[in-house]
Amino acid sequence: MEALIKVKRYNPEESEDTYFQDYSVDVAEDSTILDSLIKIREEQDGTLSLRCSCRASICGSCSMRVNGSAKLVCKTRVKEISPDGEIITVEPMGNFKVIKDLVTEMDSFWSKMKSIDPYVKTSFEPEAEHIASNESMTHLLGVMNCIMCGACVSECTALEVDSTFTGPAALAKAYRFVADPRDEEANSRLGKLNENTGVWDCTRCLACVEVCPKDVAPMERIVKMRDLAIEEGYTNTSGYRHTESFNDSIKKHGRLDETRLALESTGLLNITGLIDLAKIGIKSLFRGKLPPILPHRPKDMKKVTSIAERLDNQGKEEE
């Protein structure tokens, strides 16, 4: 079977410019993209650089962008991406500095991992093995599957505009310790994560969930930590006000009260923020498209609001 692969090339020792190079390689029907790249390197072009090790989706070394989205190339078959012999585009991961061709520098990844203190913190020094019960750890199985390949970081839409954001991989790792029954520092961890560059900067775009080859679902862990931070009393954030206002709106009206959400999230004491909102409001008014003072309500609204009331109380009781 012929695989047509277009590779993004870069060699700073020769030029700062990147370019695409087309390769055609004969591979077996069940070959992976990594098999194809290795064959190209061995038989056609020894200058092609890539990083790989286990070839069995355990080591996390070979994450690259395939047709615009990060994948472990050892886990991705040619046939799956190109069922009818379509050209496959392979590029280095996004949101990373490229060293050469498909090899990225992982320094920022590791420094963010370190920044969340990735170890269990206790007030005492365990004398023997510090064991947790099976039941208390099962909810962490998913997040412990992380092989630190960087695929989620590559596609993170928040990191794309702000490299200081802690990012999905490190935040998922932070959750692994926040929710570990043996860890005694959950409160201070959440306090730190509640600040700028932490949990509230996630856009909830789901890109990390979509590309993770191990179903770690980083975004879901981030969202969970927002809730945990609120429970721990960290409420002085726009993120908290936004969530609260949204919930209140549904409880009261069954629908979203856009005007109130904007005002309350901004903060009623944030004068510059409010002036800014007013500017957009006035512009919208001139175009005849300001949201109504009260939201458009569902028929039988009481039924919706009573469900919200009931389940809200249920949630509180469970806590």
Add this chain to the structure above:
Amino acid sequence: MKFAFYPGCVARGAAPELYKSTMMVVDKLGIELEEIEKAACTGAGVLQEKNQKLGDVLNVRTLALAEQMDLPIMTICSTCQGVISQANHRVVNDQEYLDEINEELAKEDLHYSGKTEVKHLLWILLEDIGVEPLQKMFNIDLSGFNFAPFYGCYLIRPSDALGMTKNPKRKHSLDIVIESTGAQSTDYAGKTRCCGFPILLINQKNSLKMVAKHTGDAKDSGADAMVTPCPLCHLNLDGYQAKARKQNKRGKADLPILHLPQLIGMAMGLDPKELGINKHLVSTANFIKSLKSKVA
């Protein structure tokens, strides 16, 4: 062809021109709509952060209301589509959870068996109407125009809940619909990225960087306008474009942001003003002028 209609809060609130243009277009498309008047907000993923079950109950309630009407649901918002699809995906793959939610719904004499199909208008155009029949309803050839697609995260991810394996064309649906009008679909990196709206009120600086990047990149790639099936994306990309482009030194706000039904309406030859294209905050005057010169 009849659907239970779920317009969503924004079409009923800050973007009334979306509601109106949808109504004008479905009429021509031969789609009959019956609005699910009792439906609540989907929670947009925000409510779910705090109380997943409440979000699921409200969305499964909407699915049950449609089941009672014996109709599939039509949405016109990527976020609504995504959040309802996610809830549907969770309950149809977990009978025990569905039973638990049905217990809540029973208090209102409602029950969901898991049969309701939920489709964005964008998918209906491709899957229920089809490109060729759609093109027969177009009266104006939009060739020469270049439109940048902007999908909205929840219409692209997560792919399993959105039925992308069964319907792989959904991944490119907006490109296909844009090209069906004769126009060119802009090739740029931002089309499946985040518009920044979810963090507009939380981290405005980052949110506006996203607006500036995507609108600026689309413009640099030759776009005359951007088209989106998501009114939340529209609010950010249109409403905050001027501030975002200025703050991030990406020039002036010069990229009109159109709602999907406005594009379809234009191709059908409907009046741009009636479609509300002049309602946007980024000026559409030059765009409307070039559109009119096309007709004349």
